[in-house]
Amino acid sequence: MTVRVMLVSPATNAALREARFDGDATLDESGARRARAAAGTLPRADRPLSGPSARCRETAAELGLRAEPAEALGDWDLGRWRGRRLDEVSAGEPESVSAWLSDPSCAPHGGESLRSLCTRVGAWLESLSPDAGRVLAVVDPAVTRAAIVQALSLPPEAFWRLDVAPLTLTELTGRGGRWNMKCGRPLGPEAG
Template sequence: MRCRLTLLTAARSSALLDARFDDDRPLDHAGWQEIHYRAPVLHGLAAAGLRYRSPTERCRETGHALGLAPLAQPALRDCDMGRWRGRTLREVAAAEPEAFDAWLADPRAAPHGGETLTGFITRIGGWLDTRPLEEDGWMMAVAEPAVVRAALCYALRVPPDTYWRIDAHALATVTLTGSPRNWCLSCD
C-alpha cells in the first residue's frame, strides 16, 4: 500500500528571521499576513484524511488559521539544540566557534549537548515510517522548516550533510508518496 504525505512549513515568526535555534515563538505580523495571502492556495490541505503538526506554537497557529485542526505530534518537534536553544546562529558562532564549526562539519556531533543531526533525521524518519497506510490515503503535516528538511533527507536516503542544502521557506509544501522506508518525492 502507498500513501501520500504533504508537508507544509509553518508561517514565519521572528525566531526564523533571527535564525534562532529551537525557539518556540508565535507567528509575527508578517506570518499572519502570509497565511492570509496564501490561504486560498492552501485551503485544499483540509481534505487530507489525517492532519498532524509539530508541537510548536507557530505550527499550531498556522494549522488553526488554515482551518486544518492538526493533531500535535511530539515526534515532529524541532532538533534538540541543548544549551544553544534560543540563541542565534551568530551568537553561537561568536561564543563557540570551534564547537559551531564541528556541528556544521560532522552530522554525528552534538557539541551543544542536544541531538545530533543524524539522530534528528532518524527520529523524523521513524515518524514517517509509522504513518498509517491506507490505499490512496492522504495525510498532511504542518512542521518546522528543519523537520521538513530532515524528512526529505530521510525519504530520499541522501547523506545527512544534504540537510544544509535544502531550503524550506515559510508556507512551502512538499509531498512524499510511498510506504515505510520506501518514500519518493512527488512533484505536482
Template sequence: MQLRVTFVAAARSSSLLAERFEDDRPLDQAGWDEVLAVAHDLLPLAAAELRYCSPTPRSRATGDALGYAPLVQLALRDCDMGRWRGLTLGEAMAREPESVDAWLADPRATPHGGESLLDFITRVGGWLDTRPVGDGGRIVAVAEPAVIRAALVYALKAPPSTYWNIDVRPLSATTVTGRAGRWNLRFEGAPAQPART
C-alpha cells in the same frame, strides 16, 4: 497502498536572520498576514484524512489558521539543540565557534549537548515510516522548516550533509509519496509567497 504526506512549512515568527534554534515564539502579525495571503491555496489540504503538526506555537497556529485542526506530534519537534536553544546561529558561533564548526561538519556531533543531526533525521524519518494508511492515504503535517528538511533527507536516503542544502520556505508545501522505507519526492505547484526579509 501508498501514502501521500504533504508537509506545510509553518509561517515565520521573525526574519530569517533572527531565526532561533528551537524557536517557540508565536506568529507575529507578519506571519499571520502571510498565512492569510496563501490560505486559499493551502486550504484544500484540510481534506487529508490525517492532519498533524509540530508542537511549536507557530506550527499549531499555522495549522489552525489553515483549518486543519492538526494533532500535535512530539516526534515532529525541532532538533534538540541543548544549550544553544533560543540562540541564533550567529550567537552560537560567537560563543562557541569551534563547536559550531564541528556540529556543521559531523552529523553525529552533539557539541551543544542536545541531539545530533543524524539522530534528528532518524527520529523524523521514524515518524514518517510509522504513519497509518487512512482511507485515501493522505496526510498533511505542518512543521518547522528544519523538520521538513530532515524528513526529505530521510525519504530520499540522502547523505545527512544534504540537510544543509535544502531550503524550505515558510508556507511552502512539499509532498512525499510511498510507504515505510520507500519514499518519493513529488513536485507540485507552490502558492506565490509574499516577500519577507
C-alpha cells in the same frame, strides 16, 4: 496502498527573521496574515497534524486546520543554543558550530544530533500505515529537511543543502521505504 505525506513549513516569526534558533517563538503578524491568505490553497487531507512548536500550531490554526499535535514531529532539539542567534553562538563557540555543521553525529549544544533528528523523523515516516491516506503536517523546516534526507536515502550531510521556505508544501508519496518527492510548492495567492 500509497501514503501521501504533505509537509507544510510554518509562516515567519521574529526568530526566523533574526536567524535565531527558534526557542518556540510565536508567529509575527506578517506570518499570521500570510498563513490566513494561504488557507484556501491547501490540498485535501485525511489526517491534519502539526509539530508541537507554537509556530507550527499557530500556522495550522491560521490555515484553518484542526491539527493534532504530534510530538514525533517536534523541531530539532538544539539544547542550550535554543533562543540564541546563530551569529552569537558562532562568535562564542566557533569550534562547536564547526563540529555541528560538519559531523552529523555531533551535538555540542547538548540536544539532538543531526543523525538523531533524521532517524526520529524517518521512524515517524515509516510508522505510517499503508491506509494512512493523505497526511498533512505543519512542521518546522528542520523536520521537512530530515524527512527528505530519510525518504530519499540521502547522506545526513545533504540536510545542509536543502532550503525550506516559509509556507511551502513538500510532498512525499510512497510506502514500504520507497518514497518519491515533490518539493517546495508555495502556498497562498501568489502560488497561482
